[in-house]
C-alpha cells in the first residue's frame with residue numbers, strides 16, 4: 001500500500017504514537033470527484049504533520065473505473081453493494097464479474113488492512129456530492145457516537161436516510177463497531193464542494209483525536225465557515241418520505257429545486273412517464289434528482305427539534321429501550337435478539353417515532369407489523 005497519496009489510490013499516514021484510525025473515502029460514485037480532490041489536499045497537510053499525529057489517517061478513492069469515466073457507476077452502484085447477500089455472491093464469482101465487483105474486492109482489501117493495523121478506535125467519513133445544488137449536509141445511522149461525530153461538522157444532520165437506502169458502505173461499517181458519517185459536500189461540479197470536503201475532513205481529524213486543536217487550525221477555520229454558511233438551516237432533520245426513481249419510470253426533477261428548500265404537500269416537484277410527481281407532505285426537499293443514474297428521486301425531510309434530540313439521547317443513555325417490550329403492542333422477536341415486533345393495530349401511538357426515540361431502527365413495516373432493531377446493542 002502506498003505511503004502518500006497516489007491519485008485515485010490509497011494513502012496511509014501512520015503517526016509515531018498509537019491512536020485512533022480515521023478512514024476517509026471519496027468518489028464511491030464516479031461522478032463525484034470532489035471528495036477525492038479534497039483528500040489529496042488533506043493527505044499532504046496531514047503528512048506534513050506526521051510527527052505530531054496520533055494513530056493513522058487513511059484516504060481511499062472509491063470507484064476508480066467510474067471516476068475515470070466520470071459516471072456514477074459502470075455496472076452497478078458501488079454504494080448499494082454492501083449487503084450480506086451481495087458480498088456472499090461476490091466471494092463465489094468466477095472471473096466474468098462486472099467492473100464494480102473488482103472495486104468492491106479492492107475496498108475489502110483496504111478494510112481488512114484497516115482492521116489489522118488499527119491501533120485504536122476506527123472512524124469513517126464518506127464524502128459525496130449531489131446532482132442538485134443547495135445546502136451541504138451530514139447523514140449517518142443514529143448511533144449516539146455517530147451522531148456526535150457527524151455533529152462536529154456544523155452543517156445540517158439528516159437522520160433516517162440509512163433506513164431508506166440499503167447496501168451503503170457506511171451501513172456495512174457500522175456493523176464493525178466503527179463510528180461513521182457521510183458528508184454530502186455540495187453539487188457535483190461546484191468548486192466550493194471541494195473546499196467544504198477539505199474542512200469536513202480536518203474537522204474529522206480533530207474530533208477523532210488524530211491531531212490536537214493547535215495542530216489542525218484548518219478545523220477551526222472550517223468550523224467557522226460551515227457554521228456561517230448553514231446557521232439558518234435546522235441543525236437536525238429526519239427523513240419523512242423517499243420518492244423512488246427506477247429506470248422504467250424515468251423520473252426527473254423540475255428545474256431549480258435546492259437542498260432544504262421548503263415544499264408544500266401537493267406541490268409539483270418532477271415528472272415521470274405517468275405524469276407529474278408531487279410532494280406527499282409538507283417539509284423540505286432533499287437530493288432532488290438531476291441526473292440519469294440514481295434510484296432516489298427526492299426525499300422530504302423535516303426538522304427534528306433539539307428537545308427530541310436531547311430526550312432521545314437521555315433515554316438511550318439510560319437504556320430505557322431494554323424495556324420497550326413492556327409497551328402495549330410491542331413484543332420481542334424470539335428469533336432475533338435486539339429486535340422487537342410492534343403490532344400497529346394495538347400500538348396506535350406514534351409507533352415509529354417512539355421506537356426511534358428509544359434507539360431503534362426500522363427494519364421493515366407493512367403498515368400492520370413494524371420490525372425494529374436496537375442500535376446500541378453491546379453498549380456502543
Ligand SMILES: [Zn+2]
Pocket residue numbers: 028029032128129
Ligand atoms: Zn454519492
